[in-house]
Amino acid sequence: MKSTIDKFQQIVNNLLDDESKKPMAQFIASENLYAEVDLALSKTGIAEDKFEAALNDLVLKTPRTATNAFFNQLFGGRNETAVLGDLLAVILNNSMYTYKAAGPQVGVEKIILREVCNIIGWGEGADGTFAPGGSLTNFMSMVMARDAANKAAPYEGVTQKMTVYTSKESHYSIPKNAAFSGLGRDQVRYVPSDKLGRLDLKSLELMIEEDIQNGFKPIMVNLTAGTTVLGAFDPVGEVRAIGDKYGLWLHLDGAYCGSVIFSQKYKHLVEGIAHVDSFSFNAHKMIGTPLSCSIIVVKDKGNLHSSFSNDASYLYQTDHDEFNLGKTSLQCGRRNDALKFWALWKRVGTDGLEKIVDHQFYLADVARDYIRAHQDYELYSYDESISICFNYKGIPARDICTLLYEYSELLVGYGSYEADEFIRLVTINAQNSEQDILDFFKTMEGFVASHEHLFTPALTQNP
Ligand SMILES: *Cc1c(COP(=O)(O)O)cnc(C)c1O
Numbered sequence: 287m288k289s290t291i292d293k294f295q296q297i298v299n300n301l302l303d304d305e306s307k308k309p310m311a312q313f314i315a316s317e318n319l320y321a322e323v324d325l326a327l328s329k330t331g332i333a334e335d336k337f338e339a340a341l342n343d344l345v346l347k348t349p350r351t352a353t354n355a356f357f358n359q360l361f362g363g364r365n366e367t368a369v370l371g372d373l374l375a376v377i378l379n380n381s382m383y384t385y386k387a388a389g390p391q392v393g394v395e396k397i398i399l400r401e402v403c404n405i406i407g408w409g410e411g412a413d414g415t416f417a418p419g420g421s422l423t424n425f426m427s428m429v430m431a432r433d434a435a436n437k438a439a440p441y442e443g444v445t446q447k448m449t450v451y452t453s454k455e456s457h458y459s460i461p462k463n464a465a466f467s468g469l470g471r472d473q474v475r476y477v478p479s480d481k482l483g484r485l486d487l488k489s490l491e492l493m494i495e496e497d498i499q500n501g502f503k504p505i506m507v508n509l510t511a512g513t514t515v516l517g518a519f520d521p522v523g524e525v526r527a528i529g530d531k532y533g534l535w536l537h538l539d540g541a542y543c544g545s546v547i548f549s550q551k552y553k554h555l556v557e558g559i560a561h562v563d564s565f566s567f568n569a570h571k572m573i574g575t576p577l578s579c580s581i582i583v584v585k586d587k588g589n590l591h592s593s594f595s596n597d598a599s600y601l602y603q604t605d606h607d608e609f610n611l612g613k614t615s616l617q618c619g620r621r622n623d624a625l626k627f628w629a630l631w632k633r634v635g636t637d638g639l640e641k642i643v644d645h646q647f648y649l650a651d652v653a654r655d656y657i658r659a660h661q662d663y664e665l666y667s668y669d670e671s672i673s674i675c676f677n678y679k680g681i682p683a684r685d686i687c688t689l690l691y692e693y694s695e696l697l698v699g700y701g702s703y704e705a706d707e708f709i710r711l712v713t714i715n716a717q718n719s720e721q722d723i724l725d726f727f728k729t730m731e732g733f734v735a736s737h738e739h740l741f742t743p744a745l746t747q748n749p
Pocket residue numbers: 360418419420421422424456457459510512513514539540541542568578580
């Protein structure tokens with residue numbers, strides 16, 4: 287094993303050296319992939335030196351998500367302390383279902399969940415769990431909403447037409463999860479959003495009333511803290527009254543920007559969070575841990591137990607349920623996603639997490655200020671969002687993004703809101719500096735200027 291760790295170090299050092307010279311891996315078109323990278327598997331295996339060469343080559347040709355050229359959705363950077371925690375989780379290789387198999391790692395997970403509940407303002411009645419991604423923490427919330435609305439649902443199945451409300455700007459996992467949970471995609475109601483991309487409360491209530499009149503049973507409102515395109519925050523506090531009036535489960539999907547709970551300056555964006563029934567966030571997005579680190583917390587842990595616990599005498603042989611995390615998780619065998627987050631939190635404290643979050647908003651301000659100060663740009667995003675949406679010289683956003691990718695210059699995505707399509711720069715990598723953001727614009731502008739022939743139609747239409 288020790289020599290394997292040496293090998294690992296060598297491969298990583300190669301990558302780090304190469305990254306410091308070239309922040310982008312060379313673009314490989316998917317149709318050329320198997321010709322350009324040796325991925326073939328054989329019956330007999332290969333010699334050690336060939337194996338190492340193949341690994342090195344694969345690593346060097348893989349897109350680089352930790353550099354200052356990566357602004358694609360919605361993660362980035364390489365937080366060293368969190369990486370160390372994750373590497374140790376791989377070496378330890380515990381499964382998180384029981385105390386017997388994971389020991390103190392159970393405490394690592396529990397203490398994170400406890401602290402998150404404390405920050406929200408939830409007492410001992412609250413708890414949570416980790417799942418393999420924000421789509422699946424959202425799934426867990428929908429299952430709990432279904433079971434809370436009808437205790438018989440986990441046994442009899444869904445026998446009523448239950449409806450779920452979410453803004454049309456919310457994540458696509460909501461309709462997927464409606465299919466998975468037996469509610470059905472057709473039972474998802476897409477509530478219009480206002481000018482700032484936030485769920486519109488008046489429309490929400492009208493849609494609920496209409497559904498009730500038509501014999502549906504509304505069960506849940508899904509709110510978003512950081513919509514996928516604009517990074518908008520739905521009005522969390524104001525929805526509770528509607529939730530109470532109609533007996534609805536409120537979930538706050540904070541996969542993208544729920545980590546604002548750690549910031550004194552920005553937690554007002556999720557004001558009223560204590561009044562939702564469940565809240566999820568991805569530490570692998572704003573906090574910058576390695577993928578994936580997805581957390582859901584629930585105000586009343588009874589809901590977690592009633593929807594996710596199954597007795598299994600072969601598994602739960604010792605210790606109190608409270609330490610057998612498998613009782614409240616989606617999975618059976620489960621990777622330790624908590625240690626990377628715990629390592630970072632332990633090292634930098636809650637104040638350090640706050641700095642990480644605040645720095646991203648600062649970088650977003652730098653980008654917005656730059657765009658506002660330069661007349662070749664049009665800005666579509668609002669303050670207090672880390673998604674900077676803009677167009678440059680009227681060139682179609684998808685053309686710029688695709689060519690920057692194919693010429694191995696920058697990785698950045700595009701999105702749309704209503705009729706507009708635009709480049710979406712996300713300032714989620716807290717390791718970037720102000721200069722890195724300014725360099726992004728410089729690189730993009732330089733690329734457009736020196737490849738004018740590729741953009742000619744747009745440039746001549748929009749001089
Ligand atoms: C990223 C995201 C998700 C999905 O999270 P994954 O970890 O990618 O599954 C869900 N909701 C929102 C708002 C997101 O930004």
